[in-house]
Amino acid sequence: MNSPVETAESVDTSITEALAMMFLELFVPRGTYDTEELQRFAEKLTLKQLLTHAAAISDVVTVHEAARANPGVMDFLDSINHVVVHEISAWVVGGRLLDRTAPPRFIARAYVPGPWRKAMSPFLIASITRALAQADADPDRFHHEPQVEVHVVGVPEGGYGLFGRVAGESSLLEMISQAKTDTGRPNNPDALVDPVCGMASADMVATLEHEGTVYGFCSTGCRRHFADKLAKESSREEP
Structure with missing residues (x-):
């Protein structure tokens, strides 16, 4: 013990x-x-x-x-x-x-x-x-x-x-995203940084390309959350 x-x-x-x-x-x-x-x-x-x-x-x-x-x-x-x-x-x-x-x-x-x-x-x-x-x-x-x-x-x-309200998958991932700190770019040139949770790895579970940038994700949940946010931002920008 x-x-x-x-x-x-x-x-x-x-x-x-x-x-x-x-x-x-x-x-x-x-x-x-x-x-x-x-x-x-x-x-x-x-x-x-x-x-x-x-x-x-x-x-x-x-x-x-x-x-x-x-x-x-x-x-x-x-x-x-x-x-x-x-x-x-x-x-x-x-x-x-x-x-x-x-x-x-x-x-x-x-x-x-x-x-x-x-x-x-x-x-x-x-x-x-x-x-x-x-x-x-x-x-x-x-x-x-x-x-x-x-x-x-x-x-x-x-x-x-x-905090007195329901916290589903999207809410949890948003809180995780807000909690992440800036750790700089990883030393490995092949590594990607998950834009949701800040995980850095050269072997991501999923990727997504947006406006010429490839994003890596540690989980399908992080990818789904990021894609949903992009879709909402895009809909707000439409006239």
């Missing part, structure tokens, strides 16, 4: 939508861990900490070292990312109460924007499982027995709110 906290520096372009995890719940058997251990669990399951596992789960996601998340966007997403740990008194599996003397089991539930659930699930399931395994005396058991269940729940469009 005492492994050091790491720092997320690179993010794979195929998992950038996982940055939008809004809420994570971890369920553990009551009385198995003390308060300090429960707090460490919560710290290990934050957005930034899960991203530090990307390189180690390359069998699930492909990591590109050239990809860099925008620091301003990371700070904003971290500010709306919540992790809570629940201790459960009554826990029944297979019709029987959990054996208090057996190695503990876990259930984790991550809430993400509905349109991005499918793309985010492989990364979240693998990184959450690895984070919990690292905190256990027998990490191998997590990959040989069903000791950890991870549920990735897609919040339907219109089912999430911030």
Whole structure:
């Protein structure tokens, strides 16, 4: 339980939508861990900490070292990312109460924007499982027995709110766009910078050409948001 906290520096372009995890719940058997251990669990399951596992789960996601998340966007997403740990008194599996003397089991539930659930699930399931395994005396058991269940729940469009109003996919991406900071051009001449979230990478998920400029996007959601904004601007300019 005492492994050091790491720092997320690179993010794979195929998992950038996982940055939008809004809420994570971890369920553990009551009385198995003390308060300090429960707090460490919560710290290990934050957005930034899960991203530090990307390189180690390359069998699930492909990591590109050239990809860099925008620091301003990371700070904003971290500010709306919540992790809570629940201790459960009554826990029944297979019709029987959990054996208090057996190695503990876990259930984790991550809430993400509905349109991005499918793309985010492989990364979240693998990184959450690895984070919990690292905190256990027998990490191998997590990959040989069903000791950890991870549920990735897609919040339907219109089912999430911030600042007293509904925040759908478009609203979230607009807040992300406003949060990004200017980090300058990437060193790699082949890299593109996502105009929505500020992600820099030479291996973008999608591109769009507008007025002679090619824009790269880390996700289809970012591309769709940018295209919609261009269409609205174009309609306003028409006489």
